[in-house]
Amino acid sequence: MIVVTGASGQLGRLVIEALLQKAPTEEIVAAVRNPRRVDEFLARGVQVRQADYDQPESLAAAFKGADKLLLISSSEVGRRTPQHRAVITAAKAAGVGLLAYTSILHADTSPLPLAAEHKETESLIRASGLPAVILRNSWYTENYLAGIPAALQYGVLLGSAGEGRIASAARADYAEAAAVALTRDNQVGRIYELAGDESYSLDELAQAIARQSGKAVVYRNLPGGEFRGALIDAGLPEGLATLLAESDVGASKGGLFDDSRQLSRLIGRPTTKLAAMISQKLASAA
Template identity: 45%
Template sequence: MSTPATPAPSFAVTGATGHLGRLAIDALLRRGVPAGNVFALVRDPDRASDLADLGVGVRHADYDRPETLEPALEGVERLLLVSSPTPGDRVRQHGAVIDAAKAADVGLVVYTSVIHADETELVLAPEHAETEDVLQGSGLPFAVARNGWYVENYTGRLDEYLERGEIVGAAGDGRVSGATRADYAEAAVSLLTGDIVDQQGYWELGGPAFTMSDLAETITQVTGTKVVYRDLAPDEFTEALVAAGADQATAQFVTALELSTARGELETDSPALENLLGRAPTSLEDAVRAARI
């Protein structure tokens, strides 16, 4: 008599209509998880018809509507909680998801945090660190993917860099361990699908480090159009952003991120991303090449 196969666990991904969430759903399916065992948790199910077409279960889950969260997590064994894009609200929003995960008896929560969340002056970090504490305090098994910067933060501006012939910033020669969203998504899915005992804890994730001058040089090499990096003093940079149309608060926020870069807060020498991927992260050169297509 044959032994019945163990049913595959069920996985859910929040923010599944966003960039990282969609890539995580793709990564789960590419790993061979049956679509019927994958749930896309979305704020607006009408925008997830392409996911439903793949056979993925689409469920309404709004971080701001806690009553949607526990039903969305029913039967889910492992959850990827993609951090909210709304600064200021995130601890409450993430806390609501974690509470619902606890009530639904989810067996593992993987949370996308930010690089060095607990030991950095990066302005975005406190909400992530606080969420990490809430997650740890929940008693749920968890893994925290402390993602470094997306390379797409830069390659998404490639046309602008090429048009101006320069990248303007205040990052000095600070290095950024950037990686593609697809690599971070695949790493998160590796944590989600892996052995819970081995993978619990905090993972500092980032690709090969580059300075803004390295980025300019790579763009020049890949595109054949000369691009240089022009470094401004912080005040000058803020003024340039305001002159280009940013409001003062946004300009100061962006300048603060540049200063974090200058201080090395976006750099890590952790091999965790490469280890979780089982291969080298996508190179900056390949990311620039892909953005050009």
């Protein structure tokens, strides 16, 4: 039995879809805070169990009988470590045979402040003695493409990444990697540095958007504080604005770059092309 936590989230849903191509439906469990959010999985034969990172008693029931468990990192930055500790403790008590965790690229050396809780979680996993595989994901390409409508409206793509190269990949690529790690033998002890086959600077991203849209778009690099302020002015919550600005600054220091191509090797195909994702985004925004 394979249990996926956070299965109602954007990544979790894609992991379930990928698992449905690789494992018997009756062996897949979607563990979610609100089961009503994944009625479509229940209708397709996937088991659905209530699981809340803040309610340890729910985790014990959700993980019962689990052979493998995917811990998708919590979206609550600043609360991740205690929440992940609860999941790890429950997984240990349930006798889970393999714990997979979605960490961040080069968590042990990353300049991104976001990496701190991932590093702490990896330490908790090691201390637990649970057999584990660590999936260190780089950035989702979708994170940057979300800014395309504003870039087209104002002719400017804002950021704080400088000339740092970003080896992002599609969310679906990372989901497929998780599904492979959960269904392939000999994964215990592996640490994957997962990133896209391509890399780009934000200036190159702006050029690609301009090229495909036929509209003038240039990249404007801002100090981290100014970029954070611009995001807040655009309506983003302060916490998210801080996360994005700090991550961009980390990218300027190489924090989102890796050229080992471990992701494409794991999933057995090239990662999704940036140009194709831009085209899809432009079509959906039209």
